[in-house]
Amino acid sequence: MSPWRLAARRFARNRPALTGAVLVAALVLAALLAPLLTADPLAQPDPVRLQNQPPSAAHLLGTDPYSRDILSRTLHGARVSLVVGIGAALLAVTLGAGVGLTAGLAGRRTDQLLMRGVDVALSLPRIVLLLAVFAVWEEAPAAAVVLLIAVTGWFQTSRIVRASVLSLREADFVAAARALGTTGAGIVRRHLLPHIAAPVIVSASLDVGNIILLEAGLSYLGLGVRPPTPTWGNMIMDGKDVLFSAPWVALAPGLALVLTVVAFNLAGDGLRDALDPRAAA
């Protein structure tokens, strides 16, 4: 049986991981279907009389201070969180793998240059950097948020990949492939990538939760994706002032946030256990 199928089997036997994966799937589905399931998240049916309404048949999760439907906004908010979380994690992993491979395969000088650069980058506080950028760039589109979070988040991955490449480079099967005339690209594709895929996938899936939290933090501060586009961060912000009189305003996006991050972390842990049985406790 192939190693990937063995891993899939281990994952399927891991109940928390499976729960996480199902939750993630449900979230993705809900986010995709949000426009069909709910009303317009921007509609303000009656800004005077329908403010901060508790949950009711008309508004299942109540309304916010601008009379907007919270269920609709929460589901639409999921789109931002998931796009930013998954998009930035994928991009970051690709960047990290690229730099890690380059550093591991290139000569010592390139390697040193890249890795000392990574050391410097890791010493910069990511959140402060992002705050500064978005404070200046007020109209940043969602794509820019994805890009900037990715660009500031690939450093650990590049280290993991470089370390794997350095040890694989010395492996006999790589020497054997070289001795039989396999090209450099062929060796990377057939012999290196399959081995570094597992740690990279794990690091990416665990990153998603962190990135979603990061994005929520930024939009709570009014940065990144801007109101009135609903994000969980700016929804919690909207609920801050009415936390005691209308707790549901902040509660819905807050719970959604917690649920999402927990789901991604459970799935990520499960992936790690499935892909690297030795690391499993």
Add this chain to the structure above:
Amino acid sequence: MSGPAPARPPLLEVHDLTVNFSGSDGVARAVDGVDLTVEEGETVGLVGESGCGKSVTALAILRLVEPPGHIAHGSSVRLGGRDLLALGAKEIRAVRGNHVALVFQEPLSALNPVLRIGNQIAEAIRAHEAVTRGTARWRAVEMLTAVGIPDAKRRASAYAHQLSGGMRQRVLLAMALACRPQLLLADEPTTALDVTIQAEILELLDGLQRKLGMAVLLITHNLGIVAERTRRVYVMYAGQIVEEAATEQLFAAPAHPYTEGLLAAIPRLDERRDRLQAIPGQVPPATAWPEGCRFHPRCPHAWAKCGTEMPPLLEVTPGHRARCWLVKEPERRKK
């Protein structure tokens, strides 16, 4: 046996091959001025202890020596008259596996644990020939059958860890021979195997060699294998060839004290001994080869000249040469 000199250039002609490794404690000359030739279809042995430079020689022939090692200027490796050391990266890659293949000694680690063996062999074929994935896979199965793997079609989708050591070595052979190379560099191909499996693999190699008309440079420390399987032998010590002879000649009348020592160290059934014979001392480190003859500190016959002047390869009889002053001054031999 040695026939008239061939009109064509020999298949492999290595001349003055020197490989240096520069490290923090100086330059190690792992291979120092090695000359060797392999004729088409011939099996030649290259014997020596661990660390004598025999594996590096094989790697250097295919230019696979990795930094900090490098092949020194003035070395030459010719395959059918073509200078391999002058080839570009793309051209040397076309030689590897296609004209000259290398099999490694550790069959488990030389196979990628996450690739199916059939795909791995197919990969070796596709590195050189523009064939479809399907054709390559079909040829891989054919190769697996050729190396005596039963039920090859099913085994092609197995992973290395699912096979026994002998089977893995067969897979490696299939990989190396998939493109029908003219020359196989077999670096200790049976060291990791049981004695019975060793014999099977060598037998298989023999058969394939005859079928494909391929030459083999058999690198080993096992003199028994050399005696049975090779036509000519080179003995290496401390980075140099110290003796070169037809196999029978070498075993019947070794000329270099090192070779004598190696042969004397083989235990024999028809002779009762309480202790195994050994060569005193140990191989010097490659960063500090001794002055003069490199074997002189361990040699029972050494005299003053041996410590100052390095002997060249001296002819004992035609086709038999030894790097020892005794060839010129046999009266110095101690009884």
